Amino acid sequence: MEFRDIVMQRYAVKLFDGRMIDEQTLFVLLDIIRYSPSAFNLQPWKIKIVSASKIKKNLLPHTNNQPQVTTCSHLLVFCANTELEPLVDKAVEGLVKSGLSPETVSQYAAMIKAYIGSMTPEQRMAFAREQIHIALANAINGAKSLGLDSCPMGGFDPAGYAEALFLPEEYVPVVLCAIGYAADKAPPKWRLPREEVFF
Numbered sequence: 001m002e003f004r005d006i007v008m009q010r011y012a013v014k015l016f017d018g019r020m021i022d023e024q025t026l027f028v029l030l031d032i033i034r035y036s037p038s039a040f041n042l043q044p045w046k047i048k049i050v051s052a053s054k055i056k057k058n059l060l061p062h063t064n065n066q067p068q069v070t071t072c073s074h075l076l077v078f079c080a081n082t083e084l085e086p087l088v089d090k091a092v093e094g095l096v097k098s099g100l101s102p103e104t105v106s107q108y109a110a111m112i113k114a115y116i117g118s119m120t121p122e123q124r125m126a127f128a129r130e131q132i133h134i135a136l137a138n139a140i141n142g143a144k145s146l147g148l149d150s151c152p153m154g155g156f157d158p159a160g161y162a163e164a165l166f167l168p169e170e171y172v173p174v175v176l177c178a179i180g181y182a183a184d185k186a187p188p189k190w191r192l193p194r195e196e197v198f199f
């Protein structure tokens with residue numbers, strides 16, 4: 001499928017048919033998400049994968065009772081990982097492994113650490129959120145490329161999710177992506193006209 005067709009044909013599914021995605025396909029999708037770009041390559045995300053019916057049912061009231069949650073195959077809960085400093089160390093290790101000199105890398109690491117060190121907790125969250133929505137875009141388009149359907153979802157209560165999923169404090173739910181097989185039909189696509197978007 002051409003990328004253009006993927007983008008045009010995917011839509012936010014309101015109801016899935018309950019079929020489960022096979023593990024191999026899921027694995028490919030998770031890699032598409034994992035390879036998403038992020039600022040400084042920090043990858044400030046942790047993604048909880050929910051497939052058990054009982055847990056999905058528990059999450060339903062924290063999702064405004066949106067039926068995508070209980071009818072999807074897998075629900076991906078994209079959380080911000082606000083512990084950025086250890087991620088800088090990991091990104092730096094990655095750069096050394098890819099052949100950059102330790103001196104260059106240590107200067108770069110100091111620059112990033114100074115930058116994130118100056119951030120307020122709110123700015124850290126905003127930083128992580130920005131990156132997470134890139135991974136979300138890869139999730140929905142990646143799903144379509146694999147013959148799957150999806151729904152990105154912001155209509156949920158992050159505190160309720162954190163409690164129901166026993167998330168550690170540093171992982172803050174930001175957005176959901178329900179994945180599975182659609183039981184509804186794609187509505188007509190509407191977007192702002194070109195001249196209203198580009199100037």
Ligand SMILES: Cc1cc2nc3c(=O)[nH]c(=O)nc-3n(C[C@H](O)[C@H](O)[C@H](O)COP(=O)(O)O)c2cc1C
Nearest residue numbers: 010011012013014066151152153154155156175189
């Ligand atoms: C960040 C984000 C949050 C969204 N939250 C919800 C949601 O909670 N429930 C829902 O049914 N759709 C949700 N959507 C889907 C949008 O309503 C949908 O993408 C938009 O109307 C365009 O339609 P399309 O994706 O079918 O082309 C969300 C989309 C995004 C990107």
